[in-house]
Amino acid sequence: MSSLYLLLLLLPLVAAQTFHWGPCNTPKVQPGFNLQQYLGRWYEIEKLPASFERGKCIEANYSLRKDGTIRVLNSQFDQGKRRTGEGTAVVRDLTEAAKLGVSFSYFTPYSPYWVLSTDYTSFTIVYSCNDFFRLFHVDFAWILSRSRFPPRETVQHAKDLMTSEGIDLTRMKATDQTGCKDE
Template structure:
């Protein structure tokens, strides 16, 4: 028990730029009959829970199907006066729950949950990810994405409402700056 507490105290500084909460991850409902092919393409980040790897503006994600059936994830942002990208891989672990994807940005890191809670494929996607740490606390990620840099307020509100209805605390959610971006 003492070693577990020691490990927790060592991990806390690492998650300071993340959203962490005590207890187990919630288990929200995901998009039924999710169609990966319809989801592919460009999505703009509109709002998010803090993530240490996303600190810039003009954040977007592009998804493309690879020949091997995996999904290429190409994230980009403008930060500290430069444009940067990160490439990862997404996989569908279970075709019966295709909206529960896993994503990894390194050959050595495990796949992290990337669950599509809802999408209409044309204007809105609400994504959630959560990882338990020793069943003591969990690290959460949540994104409201849109095919447009500037979705309607109603679109964003409906995404937030869905997250709240699933028991996800949005008190730390912030808007992503999408002005001054080049297309």
């Protein structure tokens, strides 16, 4: 009975996300992932809904800290203001370097940040999924680019790859990258 109450308490939290019954998918990740090539600025092109991303001109900047962790600096323009969030990413297992963990608070555990595919210079596909008792999961997916306006074929290639890995893209939405300061 307490599991039912917990489930009912969690449902409002996942309403603004992409919710599915059953456990998380386990898509393949980028083989031979090279973190050094991945670092730098990436612009969000499309995403599955995420309650923490409601603005426009969304971008992420990754840099290496002296302690070997990765500084994640996300920014977006929301309600007339530039808003930023700083987090930390870590490579959890060097044998699968594309499966990172990311946290935006000292009080929260690392969430999956899996790089499914990247060419390092034009696009990357990122996937994250949190499983709740193997009853349901909430997943996130992002198509990021080094350019605010990548070619349509690049975006379609990313979507095709995610679909082939069993990721449901029916709720995927484009991020508004128009009118951004450095456009």
